[in-house]
Each structure stands twice: as structure tokens, then as C-alpha cells.
Amino acid sequence: MAATLETVAKKAGVSVSAVSKALRGRSNIGEATKRKIDQVARQLRYRPNASARALASGRTETIGVVIRELNYLSDSYFGTILSGIAKVSDQNDMGLIFGRSLPEKRQEPEFLRMAMEARVDGMIIIDQVIPKKHLSRLADMRFPVVLVDQQIPGLSLPVVRINYQKVARQAASHLIGLGHRRIAVFSGVQGKYKFRAEIEGVKEAFGRGGLGFDETLLVTGEDGFMYAGAYQHVERMLRTAEPPTAFLTFTNGATAAVHHYARLAGLRVPEDISIAGFYSGGPEMTDIRPDFQVPTHEAGVRSCQLVMDLVAGQVSTSEIVLEASFDPRNGCGRSAGL
Amino acid sequence: MAATLETVAKKAGVSVSAVSKALRGRSNIGEATKRKIDQVARQLRYRPNASARALASGRTETIGVVIRELNYLSDSYFGTILSGIAKVSDQNDMGLIFGRSLPEKRQEPEFLRMAMEARVDGMIIIDQVIPKKHLSRLADMRFPVVLVDQQIPGLSLPVVRINYQKVARQAASHLIGLGHRRIAVFSGVQGKYKFRAEIEGVKEAFGRGGLGFDETLLVTGEDGFMYAGAYQHVERMLRTAEPPTAFLTFTNGATAAVHHYARLAGLRVPEDISIAGFYSGGPEMTDIRPDFQVPTHEAGVRSCQLVMDLVAGQVSTSEIVLEASFDPRNGCGRSAGL
DNA sequence: TTGAAAGCGTTACCAC
């Protein structure tokens, strides 16, 4: 059916290897024959067979992206990381395939198969809750892997991570400096590096400010799904005897929800309540100007560059830490009416 | 590095073909040798090379899923279709890879490459706005393809689609029957089959009820991103001189948004406003009981089964139409206080 | 039941 190198070679009256070279733009081929070959190939709609190419060359020209579940891609946290990855992989003509990290019915998680069956040349792992033992397997194989936003002691895999702790500390300190004493904190999934770092940063600031950490003012949940739920929590909190005067939100969804709630409830920001909001880009916040800028896109770019260096055999930096910025201008520019 | 069939064969003292058969559970192999081979393979951590296997067998054991952009997966419309696909593909030990349908910098969209380079055995196309010319290419190649929720005249590709038109007509008729005259309609992206079918159904009902279709009461937008935006529209509409008394929402996001808005604004449903809401499952509506049940998961299941039949060479039904159900019980159970 | 050998469609090396 489909044209092969041989088909093209025969029709063009040249050898298979000539066609192979010509079509891949190698220099050791005559100008005239190349033209002829190109023409025949186009006419026959020739396409190289990906499996054959991978088998012969040892490279799949594909990198794997590992996330927990596929619908996590919806979250703009993942979405913007991904757009960074896609940008770099496109530039380098590398394909992208996605693997779920959950084990499902097989013993082995899908991403381990991707590596062991040589379906990809390298991979980027964005899921933050993969058991260390699985990650170690990859390290043992010396398979090119880059972890994003993870911090696992005793594991020697390259990492690209964002310094959430510092920016969280800055934001919390700022709110405290404005006089806030009751600050609600919305973060993501407990146990993840991102969550741990954020809470750590907040606690540092609270400690310095002489504040205790009030668990009743902490809201957690799946990053991508916090918008709807956040409404209820804001409403509930504001009805208590001692309502929070400021909100510190570490997910896009929560940031958007708190801002939207305030607007709907007629609360002025920051006169009535302060909002220090996380922002990683994405479609849900076109109408909001948050105070954090979190370089998730950049994290994607860097992780993809890193994994491609690894694939090319170039040893690279093993840990890249990206700084987020906090610029109190929109949601918490001045002191709330305390 | 990695173990191959030959490595295993040598160590087990048998032939390469014996190992191949044993590991794939073929029956023409001795019980004892099989045990021996299994043991050696496990010890060596042998994994078949995917490219080699695909090249030799002619099958990649992978099917491609085509969507417009990767972050569309976030939408529970896609998400639930996908869960149906994943369920069936998992059962049949088929891998899944995702392709974007947008052309990007290359002339050819990624999904055409997937087919022409034989990266997948078949594919399911969920994007509804792919130019017919590209789809025709696949049809010409006789490549196993199934379209989901599409209706393209003059194209002979198998389709699985949901009958949005009928359920839209039912819902609109019901609202009209309750006495509503001003009904706001929230649908998805203009031009898509889903949108066209829904509007068509609504117009039929409006026509029968002697109502005109008021464009100012129509809200459109990206399916997955309608939650946040919907708030503003509801608010705006309810402030007009002649506000709508009912809402007919065809995306999960809009349904959730209208319900949440009503709750927050202190509007009783259905006493103050009626809401006829679309629901395809998904995480954002745990607190809402909508009136539509749309079999998107089922559509995923059926499309995957269909594509696998096609791959296996079994000719199958070329069009499967799934019915959605409308059960006025929650959001529009009784007449609004007109 | 077992094994030898011929592909599968490329790439890459090595003569010419």
C-alpha cells in the first residue's frame, strides 16, 4: 500500500540509500538526483515509517510527558507547563506523547513501560506523587528523565522546580505588614512539593510576624478543580465571627474564585478584603490582575531543553530553580479597612 | 544495554523464536521451556522493543486520539469521552496517544502524520472543526478512523454522535410549556456540529411555540471555559429591563455557573428562575443535579470499540447515534414565578 | 514442540 524507500528508489531509478539521504537532506547527494527523488517521493506520497526509522536509528524522536491523569491537562498549571514543553519540542521536531502515572490494572505504571519499551527517547515527569521506587528504576536505567516541581531526597534525577517557598513567604509577609492578622490560605494538594513549599513559606512569615497558623483558615484541593469549591469556602469563612481580612491563594482557580466572589458580593479589593493571588497564565483569568507571576511556562521550556540535552548525551545542570515574583499592586496594594 | 530476545534466548539456552512465542503466551511451546524462559526474562528485565515489534507485526497496538488542543482535555465533555475511550483501550491492551489537529508550523496537521507514518493503528477524532480535505485524505488511505460528534456531508467515515438536536428540542419545549417566553441559551463554539444541532433543536421548539429566537439571549464560547464567563452574562441578563426567566445551558461549565450564581444571588430554583442544564459527568458539578444526561462516556466507549473493529478488519456500522435524556426534575421542575 | 531463516522499512557504514 504505502510507499516505502524501495518503491521510491525503483521509480526514481536510484538506490534505496540515495533516497534515504536525499529525503533527510544529507549533503552527500547530487543536486539533480535529489530533485528527482523529491519529486517522486511527493508524487507517491511517501512517508517514512516511524517504527522502522526508530528501530534503525535508535531514536524515536519522541519525548514522553507524564502526568497523573489525562484530564489534569485542563488545569492551567499543567497547561502552561505543557505549552512551554510543546514550544521547545516543536522547535526541535520532537513528538510528544502522554503517559498516565497511575498504575491502573497493570503492575507497572504506563510511564515505566514507555521507557522500557523504548517508545520515547526521554521523559518529563510532572506528577508530583510518584512513588520513589518507580523513579529509582528510571535512574538505574540511566534513562533521560527530568522532574518538574519535585523534591525527593536521595534521588539523583535532574529537576526543574519553582521556588514557591520564597514567594509564599514574601506574599504572607506583605499581608502581615499591612496589618492583617487573619489570613485565609488556599493551596493545592497536600503532600506535594508545591503545597509543602507554599505552606512552609507561609509559616515562616507567620512565625516572624508572631502569628500562629490557623488550620481552619486553610483550604486544600485538586489544583484544577478549586474554582467552584472555593466559592463556598469564601462564603463560609466570611460568615464566621472572626472572618479573614485577607486571602492568599496559590492556585489559579482559587484566585479567580475569590476575586469573582468579591465582585459579586460587592466587596472592594483591597479596601474591604485583600487578595494575594497566584497566577500561572491560562484562560480563566482574563479579567483579573493577580499579584504573583509564576514561571510555569518557563519551567516547561527549561525542562524540555534539559531532557533534550540529556538525550543528546550532554550532561547538564541537575537542578534548575526558577523564581516566582510577587508584586503587590492589584489585590493587596494597600491595607484593608481593619 | 537493554535485554533483547537474543539475550534472553542465549541465557535460557533456547532459540529466539521460542522466547518470542513463550513471552506472548502462544500455545505451541512446552510447559517447561516456557517456565524457564519466563524466569530468565524476568531476571533480565526483558521488555520487547516497541518499534521492532511494530515493524515486524505491522501493528503498533496504539490508537490515536485527535483533539484540537491538548488542554481541551480539561473540559469534562472531552474528559468523559476520553474516559470511555481509555476504558476500552485499556481492556484491549491498546495504548493511546494524543495528537493536536491544528497544523502549527508544518503544512500537515499532526494527526495526518500519525496516520501516514504508521504511528498508530487507527484513530478517533473528537475535534469538530477539521477541514474536510484532511479528513478525506484519511478516507482515501482507508485508514481506520472514527469521528465523534461530527456530521460532514459527503464524507464516508464512520461516526459516533449524540443527538443533541432532539434533547435540545425537548428541553426548550418543556420550558415553553411551563410558560417561559424569555429563555437564555448558553451553548458552545459556533459552527460545530454540537452547537448547530442544539440551536437547531431550540429553534424548532421556539417555532412551534410561536417564539422568535432572540440573539441577545444567546451566549457562546469555548466549552471548557464557560464557567467564569457565564457569571458575568447571567448577571448582565438579569439586570436588563426584560430579564430571562429561564436558562437553557448546553455546557457543564455554564450549567454549574448558572446554578452557582442563583445560589449566591439568593434566587430559588425553579421558583425564581428555571434552569435546564446539560450534564456529561465530570468533577465540577458534584453539588448540582442537572436535567440532562448526555452519554459522552458511552460515545467514547462506542467509538473506541468501533475503531478497533475497523483495525481488526471487521466492517462495522458506519453511524451510531446516541440519545441524550432530558428529565425535568431539578432545575426546571415547575413553572417559574412569572 | 522447537529452531532456522526470511522478512518488516529504515539507517549507517563502506566500497566504488
Next chain:
DNA sequence: GTGGTAACGCTTTCAA
């Protein structure tokens, strides 16, 4: 420049 020809790691006849 160009063309033969071994790999690449697997599946699949076909004999034994």
C-alpha cells in the same frame, strides 16, 4: 556522489 549491504529487534512462516 552513489549504491550495496549489514544491522536494528521483533514476528512469522516453514521444516525438522
